[in-house]
Amino acid sequence: xxxxxxxxxxxxxxxxxxxxxxxxxxxxxxxxxxxxxxxxxxxxxxxxxxxxxxxxxxxxxxxxxxxxxxxxxxxxxxxxxxxxxxxxxxxxxxxxxxxxxxxxxxxxxxxxxxxxxxxxxxxxxxxxxxxxxxxxxxxxxxxxxxxxxxxxxxxxxxxxxxxxxxxxxxxxxxxxxxxxxxxxxxxxxxxxxxxxxxxxxxxxxxxxxxxxxxxxxxxxxxxxxxxxxxxxxxxxxxxxxxxxxxxxxxxxxxxxxxxxxxxxxxxxxxxxxxxxxxxxxxxxxxxxxxxxxxxxxxxxxxxxxxxxxxxxxxxxxxxxxxxxxxxxxxxxxxxxxxxxxxxxxxxxxxxxxxxxxxxxxxxxxxxxxxxxxxxxxxxxxxxxxxxxxxxxxxxxxxxxxxxxxxxxxxxxxxxx
Numbered sequence: 001x002x003x004x005x006x007x008x009x010x011x012x013x014x015x016x017x018x019x020x021x022x023x024x025x026x027x028x029x030x031x032x033x034x035x036x037x038x039x040x041x042x043x044x045x046x047x048x049x050x051x052x053x054x055x056x057x058x059x060x061x062x063x064x065x066x067x068x069x070x071x072x073x074x075x076x077x078x079x080x081x082x083x084x085x086x087x088x089x090x091x092x093x094x095x096x097x098x099x100x101x102x103x104x105x106x107x108x109x110x111x112x113x114x115x116x117x118x119x120x121x122x123x124x125x126x127x128x129x130x131x132x133x134x135x136x137x138x139x140x141x142x143x144x145x146x147x148x149x150x151x152x153x154x155x156x157x158x159x160x161x162x163x164x165x166x167x168x169x170x171x172x173x174x175x176x177x178x179x180x181x182x183x184x185x186x187x188x189x190x191x192x193x194x195x196x197x198x199x200x201x202x203x204x205x206x207x208x209x210x211x212x213x214x215x216x217x218x219x220x221x222x223x224x225x226x227x228x229x230x231x232x233x234x235x236x237x238x239x240x241x242x243x244x245x246x247x248x249x250x251x252x253x254x255x256x257x258x259x260x261x262x263x264x265x266x267x268x269x270x271x272x273x274x275x276x277x278x279x280x281x282x283x284x285x286x287x288x289x290x291x292x293x294x295x296x297x298x299x300x301x302x303x304x305x306x307x308x309x310x311x312x313x314x315x316x317x318x319x320x321x322x323x324x325x326x327x328x329x330x331x332x333x334x335x336x337x338x339x340x341x342x343x344x345x346x347x348x349x350x351x352x353x354x355x356x357x358x359x360x361x362x363x364x365x366x367x368x369x370x371x372x373x374x375x376x377x378x379x380x381x382x383x384x385x386x387x388x389x390x391x392x393x394x395x396x397x398x399x400x401x402x403x404x405x406x407x408x409x410x411x412x413x414x415x416x
Contacts, residue, residue: 055415056184057134058320059177059230060313060368063184064413069406070135083393083406084135090395092121092128092402095144099125101152107163116167122148123174124402130181131403142186145178146193153197156204165208169223170400172205173313176230183234198235206231206240214271215282218255218295219303221247221268222310223400229317245325248314252329255307256336257293265289288352292332292339298354304340305365308333309401312369316408319372320415326372334373334381337366341383345390362387364394367404375412 057063072080087093099122102115126148133141152175159168179197182189209227213220229244231237254266265283267273273282280287284298296303311333315325326333340362343349349358366388373379388394392409396402 052322054233054236055321056233057181058317058415059180059233060316060320061177061181061407062320062413062415064415065407065411066134066181068411068413073135073406079392079405079409083403083409086393086395087128087403087406088132088136090128092125092396093132093141095140097125097129097144097148099148099151101155103155103157104160105156105158105164105167106160107167108161109163116163119152119167119171120174120399122152123171123178124396124398124400126178127174127181127402130178131406133186134181135406139186139188142182143188145182146186146189149175149179149182149197150193153193153200156200158204159208165211165213165224166220168205168208169220169227169310172201172209172227173223173230173310173400174402175201175205176227176234180230180234201231201235210240210243212270214268215273217299217303218251218268219307219310221251222255222307222314225251226310226313226317226400229314233317233321241321244314245318245323248311248318248325249328252311253332255295255311256332257289258291258332258335259289261289263289265293265295284354286354290339290353292335292337293353294336294340297340297358300359300361301340301344302359302361302363304336305362306399306401308337308340308369309363309365309404312366312372316368316372322415326377330373330377330379333369334379337369337373337384338381341366341381341387344387345383363397363401364391364404365397365401366391367394367408371408371411375410376414 055062057066069080069084073084091097100114100118101122102118105115105119106113107116126145129141129145129148133139133145179201183194205227209224209231211224213224225244225247228240228247232240232244250269253261254268257265264276264279267279273279276287283295286293286298294304294307296307311329315329318325343358344360344362346360349356366384370381370384370388374381374385388405388409392405394401394403394405
């Protein structure tokens with residue numbers, strides 16, 4: 001088990017128990033036919049999933065949002081014009097970008113073997129090329145995205161070693177975004193290649209992304225759910241989609257605290273963190289809980305940023321499909337974003353919080369969440385807004401967050 005006192009790096013081994021150290025692959029669920037319906041949710045007040053038909057593109061960014069970005073970029077408006085130029089001139093935007101597909105992707109903790117890094121970067125490159133095509137109109141970028149995706153689909157078989165689940169989460173979520181944009185409008189991505197890519201996602205990603213790891217640090221299951229719901233939309237798998245909704249509803253309240261939860265944070269469903277001492281260890285030694293505090297706040301803000309971004313990606317993908325995950329968690333997410341934005345911006349940490357020391361290492365992680373809470377729900381998030389404006393134009397963390405100033409800054413458009 002990782003001690004909360006140990007310094008954490010970008011790819012640190014997760015906190016976990018021996019009971020979940022070895023994970024078996026989950027059986028793949030049968031795909032529903034395109035355009036078929038999702039079984040109705042049983043909880044009152046949720047969208048009627050019985051009549052839901054998947055919308056494409058609709059993984060994190062939707063058709064109406066892309067149209068809005070296209071208009072703003074062509075008009076030279078800011079911050080979208082600068083964000084687009086930063087994306088276009090990045091190494092991911094080059095038409096000379098060369099992918100490096102591998103049959104096996106080994107990802108041990110605290111290391112970044114070439115195949116592990118290349119896969120994440122290639123997924124971001126495919127998404128970048130998809131956005132460049134959708135916004136700029138040059139089909140060469142769509143062809144490059146297809147080249148990258150097909151290169152991996154032809155050879156990839158599996159992920160291995162301790163960070164395999166997290167690797168499939170980061171890369172899988174980005175692949176799904178890229179594929180959904182290209183498939184929705186680029187007719188030259190032929191059906192056999194599309195099916196090959198879908199099979200790669202089902203075989204080499206979904207078993208890991210749908211695994212249950214409740215005793216791991218919570219950014220894992222949130223990132224895994226981000227990938228699972230995105231893949232579910234792209235391949236039109238209604239069961240995976242519904243399972244992802246339920247996992248979000250359970251996991252977000254167990255990661256970000258509100259006083260209404262009681263004296264202690266909610267324990268991750270199905271895990272072993274069932275006593276005050278175990279919860280304090282799981283929360284990296286923190287025993288005083290305040291609105292917005294996260295399970296990994298006292299680890300570092302980098303992982304909090306991952307979790308805010310993943311939570312927003314899940315909820316935004318659901319929103320683009322007509323399902324409101326944001327609403328029931330809006331106050332929790334608002335509190336979490338504001339809590340961490342204040343300290344990320346430099347507010348001194350009080351003694352009760354992480355012993356008075358926090359690692360201010362958040363990346364460009366708040367645009368999607370800020371857009372919904374501020375521009376659709378009209379909530380006040382002054383610290384989060386200042387942080388987003390300070391980071392603009394937000395680029396990529398080279399993991400799974402990419403170009404979100406471009407796609408989501410002041411862009412409240414809903415499902416097409």
